[in-house]
Amino acid sequence: MPNYTYRGITLSIPENDSEYKGYFEAAGEGRLVVKKCSDCGLLRGEPGPGCPWCTSLNWEWQQVSGRGTIYSYQVVAHTVIPAFRDSTPFAIVLVELDEQRGQPTEFDGLRITGNLVDADFNMEKEASVGIGKRVEVAFQPVEDGFMLPQWKLIDEPDQGFTWSHEVPEA
Amino acid sequence: MAGNPRDKYCIVGVGETEYSRASGRTTRALGAEAIRNAMNDAGLTPDEVDGMLSYHGGDSTPSTSIQYDLGIRPNFYMDCSGGGSSTEALVGLAIGAIEAGMCDVVAVFRSMNGYSNVRIGGTGARASAPIGGLDLMKRPYGLISAVQQFAYTFTRHMAEYGVKSEDLAAIKAAHSNHASNNPKALMKHRVTVDDVMNSRWIIRPVAHLLDCCLETDNATCVIVTSAERAKDLKHKPVYIKGVQGRGTKPGGDFHYQHGPISRVAGHYIAPRIFDLAGVKHEDVDLTGCYDAFTYTVLLQFEDYGWCEKGEGKDYVTSGAINLGGRRPNNVSGGHLCEGYTHGMNMVIENVRQLRGTVDDYCPGATEGDHTFDYSEGGCRQVQDAKISMNMGWGTPAVGSSLIMGNVLS
Numbered sequence: 302m303p304n305y306t307y308r309g310i311t312l313s314i315p316e317n318d319s320e321y322k323g324y325f326e327a328a329g330e331g332r333l334v335v336k337k338c339s340d341c342g343l344l345r346g347e348p349g350p351g352c353p354w355c356t357s358l359n360w361e362w363q364q365v366s367g368r369g370t371i372y373s374y375q376v377v378a379h380t381v382i383p384a385f386r387d388s389t390p391f392a393i394v395l396v397e398l399d400e401q402r403g404q405p406t407e408f409d410g411l412r413i414t415g416n417l418v419d420a421d422f423n424m425e426k427e428a429s430v431g432i433g434k435r436v437e438v439a440f441q442p443v444e445d446g447f448m449l450p451q452w453k454l455i456d457e458p459d460q461g462f463t464w465s466h467e468v469p470e471a
Numbered sequence: 472m473a474g475n476p477r478d479k480y481c482i483v484g485v486g487e488t489e490y491s492r493a494s495g496r497t498t499r500a501l502g503a504e505a506i507r508n509a510m511n512d513a514g515l516t517p518d519e520v521d522g523m524l525s526y527h528g529g530d531s532t533p534s535t536s537i538q539y540d541l542g543i544r545p546n547f548y549m550d551c552s553g554g555g556s557s558t559e560a561l562v563g564l565a566i567g568a569i570e571a572g573m574c575d576v577v578a579v580f581r582s583m584n585g586y587s588n589v590r591i592g593g594t595g596a597r598a599s600a601p602i603g604g605l606d607l608m609k610r611p612y613g614l615i616s617a618v619q620q621f622a623y624t625f626t627r628h629m630a631e632y633g634v635k636s637e638d639l640a641a642i643k644a645a646h647s648n649h650a651s652n653n654p655k656a657l658m659k660h661r662v663t664v665d666d667v668m669n670s671r672w673i674i675r676p677v678a679h680l681l682d683c684c685l686e687t688d689n690a691t692c693v694i695v696t697s698a699e700r701a702k703d704l705k706h707k708p709v710y711i712k713g714v715q716g717r718g719t720k721p722g723g724d725f726h727y728q729h730g731p732i733s734r735v736a737g738h739y740i741a742p743r744i745f746d747l748a749g750v751k752h753e754d755v756d757l758t759g760c761y762d763a764f765t766y767t768v769l770l771q772f773e774d775y776g777w778c779e780k781g782e783g784k785d786y787v788t789s790g791a792i793n794l795g796g797r798r799p800n801n802v803s804g805g806h807l808c809e810g811y812t813h814g815m816n817m818v819i820e821n822v823r824q825l826r827g828t829v830d831d832y833c834p835g836a837t838e839g840d841h842t843f844d845y846s847e848g849g850c851r852q853v854q855d856a857k858i859s860m861n862m863g864w865g866t867p868a869v870g871s872s873l874i875m876g877n878v879l880s
Contacts, residue, residue, distance in 0.1 A: 304601070307611050311601035321607045347608075347725040373630075373732065375622035377613055378672035379680075381594040385613045390675070393612050395623045395727060408730025416612050427675075432630055449611055464630035466676035 305447045308384035320348050323362050329446045333438045335411055337363035344401050346411035354405055365400050367438035370460045372397040372412055374430050391424035392417040396436055396452055415452045429454060433463030478879050480566045481701040481708040484513025484694035485819040490657040490810030492586040494688035499532035501690035502582035503540040509692035514705035517541050522577030523548040524565055526557035530589035531582045547574035555761055556863030558814040559871035560716035565695035581815050582690035590686050592616045618678050618764055624867040625677035625766040628733035638784035639765035640667035643681050643807050645793045650804025652831045652851035657685050657810040661847060682765040684806035691815035709825045709875050713748030715740045716871020726868035736870035737774035737862060748874035756856045757824055758798055759817030761864035762805040771862045794845040802851050814863045821859035825877040
């Protein structure tokens with residue numbers, strides 16, 4: 302894949318990037334994928350070369366539903382990245398996918414970072430973010446053939462442990 | 472554990488440069504000064520130092536340059552990649568190098584223009600540099616700085632255990648009180664819980680500006696040698712009772728994939744360090760708990776077992792961590808107030824504390840004559856300090872620990 306530019310940041314995804322190139326190629330086609338171990342069959346949230354559960358180096362990309370629950374988050378009030386300054390405050394969320402939750406141990410999950418955005422890919426308002434909120438992946442067009450996975454709230458009841466911080470008055 | 476080196480090695484010299492935000496010179500110049508100060512502190516000449524160890528993030532000067540500047544000829548040196556929690560680990564590696572017969576006296580140093588050049592907060596050139604690899608999963612979403620790398624852990628912990636911003640602010644207030652009695656501290660004025668709460672937000676809900684440490688230009692050094700060699704040197708020896716690190720939690724860089732994500736590396740290090748050092752929690756008189764952010768302090772206190780999981784907020788607000796309390800923490804003011812050094816200044820402080828000659832405002836401080844009046848502009852020597860413990864933090868997944876004492880076990 303060539304280099305892409307998003308918010309002034311150059312994203313370099315060379316041909317020999319055996320971890321992330323396939324992830325972003327799939328995203329460019331509107332598919333969210335994770336790596337699946339070809340031997341033990343377990344999925345992993347970080348697309349590394351080996352299976353954390355059985356050490357197998359054999360893997361394939363597996364499309365997932367793209368639905369999940371916010372597991373943790375942060376609201377950026379002050380950013381050091383110039384192109385994000387007009388967007389503060391904004392939420393960065395750690396989404397736990399519906400697939401393989403609590404497997405193979407109770408604390409494990411497939412967890413992916415993104416921004417919490419609205420239907421137009423603007424940053425969602427701060428009061429909407431919270432642990433336990435249900436979300437779905439949305440692919441934000443950046444350049445031809447490149448889309449960035451983001452997360453939108455969906456109209457489903459909160460799931461599991463729920464919590465949100467107190468939003469200060471503007 | 473095989474070959475426990477308890478009490479067989481010492482820290483015999485400590486030194487640093489000024490803590491500033493405009494050193495006006497290179498990391499080579501800073502490093503040379505810190506090592507020279509530590510050699511002078513120990514009473515060692517350059518030909519008696521034959522080992523060098525440093526850590527860096529591509530922001531420092533190699534040992535092989537600074538050896539020229541001080542006339543040192545190492546029989547052993549390594550310049551290791553590393554940030555927070557490297558100090559303690561390198562003290563352990565120094566012991567290993569001496570045990571292996573590779574050298575006898577090791578200067579461990581860190582030199583950084585952490586404000587005027589490479590800032591850990593990620594501002595400046597770093598923020599606009601091209602990215603690849605695992606940054607692809609974070610930076611496009613605005614996730615870059617250290618506090619952001621840790622924030623999922625902090626937020627989830629806050630949610631699960633009901634920590635309030637006020638609890639975190641109490642840590643800053645305590646460290647600032649300590650720093651007010653430290654002539655070297657970059658930020659010497661005392662701040663209150665309200666001051667922290669009223670400083671601007673950086674990352675909600677886990678860090679106001681004053682919950683974050685001070686990016687600093689500085690170099691620091693500690694010198695490690697055998698207890699046998701230490702007998703001839705200038706100061707009362709400070710014995711290394713045990714060292715661990717850098718130890719990790721499952722998942723490493725991807726620790727947030729596993730859980731509980733509110734658990735940090737100290738959980739795994741704690742049983743090993745106390746066992747190795749032959750020390751119990753109640754034996755420890757003061758701590759140096761890495762304060763990159765107030766939250767790193769609270770999490771480590773819990774996972775090293777100074778309180779139950781979830782009760783860190785009570786421990787840090789109980790008065791225990793304040794000077795005059797049961798177990799003062801970061802008596803120099805730490806990273807939050809003295810200056811950000813990637814951990815070395817907290818080890819230096821504990822060495823001076825265990826010597827009883829900490830450099831506060833007491834007129835006879837350097838001779839060990841202290842008033843123990845901890846009001847502003849006064850004393851910061853912990854009375855009858857015998858055992859200290861450092862808890863270094865690299866990330867939620869990475870940490871180190873060092874227990875030192877001034878008497879043999």
